[in-house]
Amino acid sequence: MRSFLNEQQHLEALSDNYLMAKVRDGDPDKLGLLYERYKRPLLGFFIGMVRDRDLGEDLVQNTFVRILKYRHLFRGDGDFRTWMFHIARNVKNDHFRKNKLSLDKIEKWEEKIEEPESKIAEWQSEDEHRMLAVALEKLPEEKREILLLSKYHEKKYKEIGEILGCSEGAVKVKVFRALQELKVIYQQVEKLM
């Protein structure tokens, strides 16, 4: 019984919420563990959104700077990952606002389809994944975002709804529409490649 409790205590000690509460209460070192856990999903999300690796890394750094800055606002009653993606999304929106550009307005995917380089596809080893990554880059910003959130937030539609300020059902519809459009683009990419 005691070893079970110890195991539970150990797991709790390493849970995201426990670590973030530690950071909030004056132990910034624990943010290192959260960074190690989430640096790759966050980078994947940002590169998917801004299509630039260096900029993506800057935005990951900005997200953690902001987490540290606003740590006193972490209440710990929800999921840490939801809180983190909420901040990440604000960081991304601020970046777009600051630079006054939404990439979709200046790009038409049909014109870019034959470009060889694709930031999301760059590190995919299999052809099928590369094509899918290219297709994902051609999706409009809002649809790309919902699919990236779904991927990196492990399909927790209710929590994604909290990030986007809408219901779980509305998130499912957004995912449905985004997948529908992705399917069409994927078929086009398949023909061209």
Place this chain on the structure above:
Amino acid sequence: MNRVEELIVKYNEGLADPSEIIEIENLVEQGAVQFTQLRELSKLDESLEKISEPIVSQDLDSRFYEMLAKEKRTSKKSISFSWTAISESIFAKMVVGALLLAVGFSAGLLLEKRAENTEVGVLAKEVSEMKEMMMISLLEKESATDRLKAVSLSEEIQGPSKKVTDALFKTLNSDPSVNVRLASLDALRNYAKSATVREGLVRSIAQQDSPLVQVAMAELMANLQEKSSVSELKKIMEQKSTPTEVKQRIKETINILI
């Protein structure tokens, strides 16, 4: 076949018209249809899951850990500042008075509960031993994240045994990840009161080849005023492979120490 099943079949065969797709949308919204039932979409969704995550560059890792180190320094300063401010106020005198009263009261209680405390002491020792075991086994893991967890766990161990400090030294001297080595150095800093740990730290200086760790070690030696580290620090300075910036930082440290 009911309407929902009929719609799913039509959709999967590519025969659903726009109005039927809207119907499916509504069913998805209500949770009556799951993505797994829509063959092509679910295949696409699964493939999206398989897109691998990018690897983070060392540059981002360094920037993050620098930011964290800076934050730690700032928060330590702000704690000491606020303490100075408080200690000067009348309020502080009241707090100290109340604290003394509480200490006196607790001392009385402590005497009464000595027997109970022995039991608690045994339990605390067991928990501490369990954490030690967990930490040492996590240090053996292949993933750097696990090893970082281990180092972080070591900080929760009260009065660590030689086993723990030895494991931390082994990590500091041979872990392939710079981040893990930096974290173990940070953990060992807490035990620097022990002469053995200080000696171990001095011996470890010459074994470091990462500029980040070399600079962190030099800073620690300056903080600890560990004069016996000068000859080891000089060895790094004399190495051709040591970057100029690191040599400069070490030179500054030596100037502080001698």
